[in-house]
Amino acid sequence: MPAQNYASxxxxxxxxxxxxxxxxxxxxxxxxRSMFHHRLEPDLRRPHDLLSQSELRFExxxxxxxxxIAKPIMExxxxxVVKTGCCVMLTNKDSVVLHRLIHDVDERSLNVLxxxxxxIWSEERVGTNGVGTCxxxxxxxxxxKDQHYLEExxxxxxxxxxxxxASGDLIAVLDISxxxxxxxxxxxxxxxxxxxxxxxxxETEYFRAAFDGxxxxxxxxxxxxxxxxxxxxxxxxxxxxxxxxxxxxxxxxETFDIPLPRTEILPEEAPPLGLKDAExxxxxxxxxxxxxxxxxxxxxxxxxxxxxxxxxKKHQLSA
Numbered sequence: 631m632p633a634q635n636y637a638s639x640x641x642x643x644x645x646x647x648x649x650x651x652x653x654x655x656x657x658x659x660x661x662x663r664s665m666f667h668h669r670l671e672p673d674l675r676r677p678h679d680l681l682s683q684s685e686l687r688f689e690x691x692x693x694x695x696x697x698x699i700a701k702p703i704m705e706x707x708x709x710x711v712v713k714t715g716c717c718v719m720l721t722n723k724d725s726v727v728l729h730r731l732i733h734d735v736d737e738r739s740l741n742v743l744x745x746x747x748x749x750i751w752s753e754e755r756v757g758t759n760g761v762g763t764c765x766x767x768x769x770x771x772x773x774x775k776d777q778h779y780l781e782e783x784x785x786x787x788x789x790x791x792x793x794x795x796a797s798g799d800l801i802a803v804l805d806i807s808x809x810x811x812x813x814x815x816x817x818x819x820x821x822x823x824x825x826x827x828x829x830x831x832x833e834t835e836y837f838r839a840a841f842d843g844x845x846x847x848x849x850x851x852x853x854x855x856x857x858x859x860x861x862x863x864x865x866x867x868x869x870x871x872x873x874x875x876x877x878x879x880x881x882x883x884e885t886f887d888i889p890l891p892r893t894e895i896l897p898e899e900a901p902p903l904g905l906k907d908a909e910x911x912x913x914x915x916x917x918x919x920x921x922x923x924x925x926x927x928x929x930x931x932x933x934x935x936x937x938x939x940x941x942x943k944k945h946q947l948s949a
Contacts, residue, residue: 760788
């Protein structure tokens with residue numbers, strides 16, 4: 631990258647940030663955070679922040695299940711982009727690269743830029759970038775070349791997509807990065823679409839694993855946050871929901887303290903059950919509707935309180 635391009639980039643960043651336009655673009659807002667909140671200068675040059683091998687192993691072990699699920703999906707994504715000079719990275723919520731796939735031809739150039747396992751790509755340390763800005767804003771982000779804040783990485787193009795855990799909290803970021811000169815913005819947009827799709831697959835499989843044995847219900851609605859998923863137990867009570875479902879149906883963590891009958895969230899006919907299972911499900915649904923009040927639940931079922939407690943004992947349920 632010619633020196634004059636670097637100089638013009640620094641001038642452009644300062645001009646955009648100092649203009650304090652009332653309606654900033656998302657990129658300009660990130661540049662402003664990088665300058666005023668993170669106190670970075672666009673011409674800053676410093677060694678890349680890297681975890682030690684033992685620190686990296688610790689972070690990888692903390693997300694062992696996620697990595698196990700993500701690796702085959704990352705392999706498929708890498709196969710689709712490897713000939714374009716892209717690397718595929720998975721980071722934790724703190725923007726530490728836990729796993730990276732890269733072709734030998736591109737490894738040296740991307741290592742120089744810091745796209746390597748153990749590197750920290752938070753916006754606080756690197757300014758506007760596909761990983762750190764995605765993690766901070768919790769939304770898919772495409773940073774094309776000189777949309778990066780630091781001049782030393784404006785040869786890169788990065789697309790990051792967030793991954794949320796079974797409670798709807800950010801757990802990781804999936805990223806595709808490329809440093810080849812012939813990367814066009816049209817391919818960068820396609821790259822961003824691919825990474826969002828792969829991140830959604832990882833999130834879905836991680837949700838299924840978190841509720842292993844439960845019935846996973848896929849909602850018909852399509853949302854910007856991905857596919858809404860609900861998990862219900864054997865009695866058709868909803869025991870979990872991913873981030874898309876939580877937003878779509880207005881569910882909170884407190885919703886699952888006393889699970890709701892699925893029909894309260896998705897009004898549809900419940901599946902047929904055997905007599906014993908139906909009785910057990912009816913008891914649990916009554917308890918859920920009564921928010922744990924045994925007297926009210928008994929009244930809803932049309933039985934005495936004593937009979938209700940005998941039914942609880944019969945089905946090994948707790949009040």
